Amino acid sequence: MLQTTDAPLPANANDASTASGEQLAPSFSPLYQQIKGLILNSLRLGEWKPGESIPSEKDLATRFRVSQGTVRKAIDELAAENLLDRRQGKGTFVATHATQQAQFRFLKLVPDTGTPGSEGPAQRDIVECRRARASADVARALALRTGDAVLQVRRVLSFAGAPTILEDIWLPAAPFKGLTAERLANYQGPMYALFETEFNVRMVRAEEKIRAEPAIDGREQLLKIERGTPLLSVERIAYTYKDVPMELRRGYYRTDTHHYFNTLG
Amino acid sequence: MLQTTDAPLPANANDASTASGEQLAPSFSPLYQQIKGLILNSLRLGEWKPGESIPSEKDLATRFRVSQGTVRKAIDELAAENLLDRRQGKGTFVATHATQQAQFRFLKLVPDTGTPGSEGPAQRDIVECRRARASADVARALALRTGDAVLQVRRVLSFAGAPTILEDIWLPAAPFKGLTAERLANYQGPMYALFETEFNVRMVRAEEKIRAEPAIDGREQLLKIERGTPLLSVERIAYTYKDVPMELRRGYYRTDTHHYFNTLG
DNA sequence: CAGTGGTCTAGACCACTGG
């Protein structure tokens, strides 16, 4: 398990190198970036699974034939991107959506009063779960072709008994083969945690486009509000490693008791 | 200008130190955090102004009597928080809202088609600018007391001729003494850049609460849309150094041609 | 060319965790 041929470049061979491909424009790439890429590959290939610890910095340093400081800088960036999780005295772990503090890492809707998790666990009701064919815009979002097989899920999240979020979710059928309404309904914990354990798909990053739209097309009934009530429309595309899109999600949020919270740095 | 009494602690005196106050709970604070605090103080006190360069890492290292690596780590964090701006070969600069790339650092509304700045400069119309007394909720947001003097500004931003954003802005009167509708109207560039140059107030961080609300109370007329049209309501509190709130802004965004864009890490 | 930030190393020591 140690000492395969992971060594990056022959140490100070940053000139006229044939390298290992995948780069043409960036004429110069620091060592720690190459190490970061190697660690990323191991993550993507599942050498270490979410929740597990990766080798110690010292071990990685000898494996990659660089100093500990260089490994450290690589891990620094991966930790800043929430791909790894450092814990002093214990080790460095592959980040996961299954931990308590990451329960709602991608859900920015919080109650107007109280703290983010103060309403207790959300009630989740699967309204629909079926195979379908990708429309043009769904295909574009998921980097598929129009007509490709997708899974479509519709569910309602309720807080303190009040239906608050309606979500339409589209997933590429291939990586999620075998996903059913039952497995979704029976699973306790975040949906993205199920994706990790059951389908080996880890969501790493997401983008959201937010609009204000009236409740129509039956959404008013599922959320039990008056037709035409303004809703927050949140279109999310979630990505795995290497910026591969793996989910399109259109959420409709009630904002009479909750609000979308964002911090600008 | 060099060698005042900035030296942090007598080097390795992290035990039972009387320190310089302002800390009780964190039993241990690394050197680079103390350096970061010293740099932050100099920024807050205006020793280096927005857009200017700060001393080189080597100079700061000798001034603070630490190694360059320690200064570097302190600056690393300040740069990550967008307080400083490193430029290789040139120096490290105090971040500013007056630069081209930071034009809309706090405005997350982008056109549905085209790139963020593709519509040309926004047309800004000051609708109102007057002195007022802080209501209970305005006072709470700005850490004032109810009835304290505030400045209230209302303006409309138009893109490609179409009114798109209506903003109500509240500022504490004291730090912004002398701000008038004329100065706002005549100033070219972001409002936060004017705050920096004219009032020595630098916005560092902000929080936004987003809701969907119908256009009422005259907002429909200013935005030239039908009454009741869903609008994105964006309530922002902007902070200076030390988390002091300096602005409350309630924005109403049309989202038929634009959307609020957010990335989740 | 000198000056700046950026990278890399080797080694010492500290703080935290768990058995």
Place this chain on the structure above:
DNA sequence: CAGTGGTCTAGACCACTGC
């Protein structure tokens, strides 16, 4: 106590900027 991540140093060298 050993093992982990976290801090700090001193020094060498590299990449970029501008004169």
